[in-house]
Amino acid sequence: MNPVRKRRLILVGLVLAAVGIATGLTVLALQQNMTYLYSPSEVAAGHAPTGARFRLGGVVLEHSIQRASDSLKVDFIVTDRFKQMQVEYTGILPDLFREGQSIVATGSLHGDRFIATEVLAKHDETYMPPEVRDAIEKAKHVEAGGGAPATPGTDTAH
């Protein structure tokens, strides 16, 4: 390689390395701020900002949804299978909202209740036909000796 090209190669390499390191450090520094959501365990451990709005992520606990009869108010419990959090929301919920569904709620803590202003459904990365799903459910059922079927989308709390 002739000297001119070698110099250019080194120069480009150095610039790339510098940009890479700068970005790496920025990403590390943002690790806290860029967290899109907190799980109920993290909230319980005091990692979530108090008095400020943040996002709560988790699974809607089975048999915990209570709808008010005269308004759009909904009460439900969000869990990461370790800790639970009571959530209150008034408004229209997305199609995928159901028991056992991963959701992301935006709002703030009022005492030990989480008052949500927005509820989004988080979809997991699993795609399969309904027949396969039924077969898996059946197999799980047999394995668990006829116990309650496991719920999908429980992967929110990494």
Next chain:
Amino acid sequence: MNILTLWFHKLGSPPTFYRLAGLLLPWCYGIGLLLGLVALYSGLVLAPRDYQQGDAYRIIFVHVPAAWMSLFAYAFMAANAFIALVWHIKLSEILAMASAPVGAAFTFIALVTGALWGKPMWGTWWTWDARLTSELVLLFLYLGVIGLNAAIEDRRQAARAAGFLALIGVVNLPIVHFSVTWWNTLHQGSTIRLMGPSKIDAAMAWPLLLMALATHIWFFGSVLMRARIALLQLEGGKDWVRKVALDEGAAGG
């Protein structure tokens, strides 16, 4: 000089590339279109419904290949920009600048289809989570490269300046890819995985992979087409261009 470097030098010469690209081009477009149509039919009609999303999941057959292409096209552009910066090879400058608009189009498609899916499934068109934001930054990088390339008068200087921007933007690629594992995002993790089992049924996976293949082939067709035109513009007035113009003019009547 060994045979491989000789072959490489020949391929890098504009007349040879122009001729070879002209031969490859109809195949790229033909096979890409054919595979794309087969993949679209098998994805939208043959593949079974999803257990949770019903038919709405079928946007995956457009969204995921487009998102992969947005990353692949950027990597291809940056690799060519790197060669152009270090070795000042004319063809690499042209290939890098030719892939920018194609990659930008794929990024745009990925963002739009994602928003269309997000509204019914998540309940929102857009949210500032790490995956969505970094993909938007990727679109802006593409637009920056295209804009910088267009802003400078001298074609070769323009390509190298824009190529430098493209090369710096490479740091965004791992951020886009790993954003869903590094941070808690609303966007789900990768469904198709190179390491470990994929999280999609085989009946749904093959149309998706077929579509990914089709978009790659189409991408190369599109880049070759743009590169040929850019070569003619850059080399205009040279003997081989004059010859091409006379030959094709005579053939076209």
